Amino acid sequence: MADEDRITVLYVNDDPxxxxxxxxxxxxxxxxLDVVTAETAARGRELLDDVAVDCVLSDYHLEASNGVAFLRDVRDTHPDLPFILFTETGNETVASESIEAGVTDYVIQKAVGNQAPLLARKITTSVEHRRAQREAERTDRRLREIVSVTEQVLWVFSADWSELQFINDRHEALFGQSTETLRDDPASFLERVHDDDAERVQVAMEHASGGEPQVVEYRVEKSDAVQLWVESRCRPIRDDDGDVVSIVGLSRDVTDRKVYQHELVEKVDQLEEFAGTVAHDLRNPLNVADGNVRLVADEHDHERLWTALDALGRMDALVEDLLERAREGERVGERQCAEFAELITGSYENVHAPGSSLDVTGSIALDCDVTRVMEAFENLIRNAVEHGSSDVTITAGVLADDRGVYVEDDGPGIPASERERVFEKGYTTAKTGSGFGLAIVERIVDGHGWSLDVREGTDGGARFEIVVGDA
Structure with missing residues (x-):
């Protein structure tokens, strides 16, 4: 038998x-059970200092004392040590005093019969309960030590969100709200959520209570001058019967990512506008110069004129190349041959959407910038997860005649009246995110010389078709 399974009992009784x-x-x-005995309360107190006792069993009638007085003495130094009072009397006063002093259990001694089975059960039950509590406290301390070094908020709520069971100190830094306030009113964090996002967060909470893992992004207003974007991921915890008993999750600040997406699109727009202006302003004088030189060359066949025309032609080619590079905006770099199935699977793993699933039905080789194409696929997958339920099914496959590929989901879909607008910067049908995800997808697809279209999916969700032509 392992040492940690043994139970040391101190039994105090003045009858040898x-x-x-x-x-x-x-x-x-x-x-x-290992039993150590003492005939007096004083000797019992000495043994408590010398022996690692797991439970005290004491008779009520003791020489020069009584069990309740001994109990009070023990509680001064061992407030949670199991203490069972074993006495011949059922006096209500004794019982009341024992309970007030913090007795663990109270057993009436019978004149005839073996009560060891009853006492053994009470002793082991009390000790195992105390050991479980101490282990839970140790686990809680270790967990708090671990989560104290993370930048994310780790939290655990009851299944109906009415009780906050655990949260680390990062909540106050992220939400600008004390953990005490949240513990007193677990729903109070919703007061920090932006009005336009609160309903979506509440829907996600309801789905989590129903057993569905959730990923949701929303704005948090810490003060009048500070607004953050927060991403929360949660998973329901079930008991042996399959019922949801708690919700555990992580929340983190994703403001930098949102700002980066916004700035990226703005910079690309500025570059395109600049390049278009430069190209237009240069081409006009180039056309004038080219036309006049050609007129002179028609009348005077001179080598220097043809040299000038060659230089003007190279300048026109440089302007065209500048415009093309600006339109691509570094979205498309060196291309290589890659299998669509591998690209979409890798993109799905990068998004990390627990609860969802990916079904790849076919594959073709794509000549592409792998990094940029995976970024586009990640945005399509993230769009499906954020605009549908967390258990959304994503299907990816090949278009007829191998002319391209598609990515579709079984979510709520995109109304026909909105499909022309979904690629606009800042537009989103679910009021979530910055609205740049699909705009970035369109830019990457255009940069490859491909085309992108959105349709209704097989199961009514959104279907994005990418036609790659001869790719």
Missing amino acids: QLLDLLDTQLRNEDPR
Whole structure:
């Protein structure tokens, strides 16, 4: 038997015969029990200082004292040590005093019969309960030590969100709200959520209570001058019967990512506008110069004129190349041959959307900038997860005649009246995110010389078709 399974019991009784009898009976009843005995409360107190005792069993009538007085003395130094009072009387005053002093259990001694089985059960139950509590406290301390170094908020709520069971100190930094306030009113964090996002967060909470893992992004207003974007991921915890008993999750600040997406699109727009202006302003004088030189060359066949025309032609080619590079905006770099199935699977793993699923039905080789194409696929997958339920099914496959590929989901879909607008910067049908995800997808597809279209999916969700032509 392992040492950690053994239970040391201190039995105090001023009758040596009863000490010996119950000692023997308890050991015979449960081999885990090691009994140390004392005939006085004073000796029992000494043994508590010398021996690692798991439970105290004390008679009420003791020489020069009584069990309740001994109990009070023990509680001064061992406030949670299991203490069972074993007495011949059922006096209500004794019972009341024992409970007030913090007794763990109270057993009436019978004149005839072996009560060792009952006492053994009460002793082991009390000790195992205390050990479980201490292990839970150790686990809680270790968990708090671990989460104290993370930048994310780790939290655990009851299944109906009415009780906050655990949260680390990062909540206050992220939400600008004390953990005490949240513990007193677990729903109070919704007061920090932007009005336009609150309903979506509440829907996600309801789905989580129903057993569905969730990923949701929303704005948090810490003060009048500070607004953050927060991403929360949660998973329901079930008991042995399959019922949801709690919700565990992580929340993190994703403001930088949102700002980066916004700035990226703005910079690309500025570059395109600049390049278009430069190209237009240069081409006009180039056309004038080219036309006049050609007129002179028609009348005077001179080598220098043809040299000038060649230089003007190279300048026109440079302007065209500048415009093309600006339109691509570094979205498309060196291309290589890659299998669509591998690209979409890798993109799905990068998004990390627990609860969802990916079904790849076919594959073709794509000549592409792998990094940029995976970024586009990640945005399509993230769009499906954020605009549908967390258990959304994503299907990816090949268009007829291998002319391209598609990515579709079984979510709510996109109304026909909105499909022309979904690629506009800042537009989103679910009021979530910055609205740049699909705009970036369109830019990457255009940069490859491909075309992108959105349709209704097989199961009514959104279907994005990418036609790659000869790719």
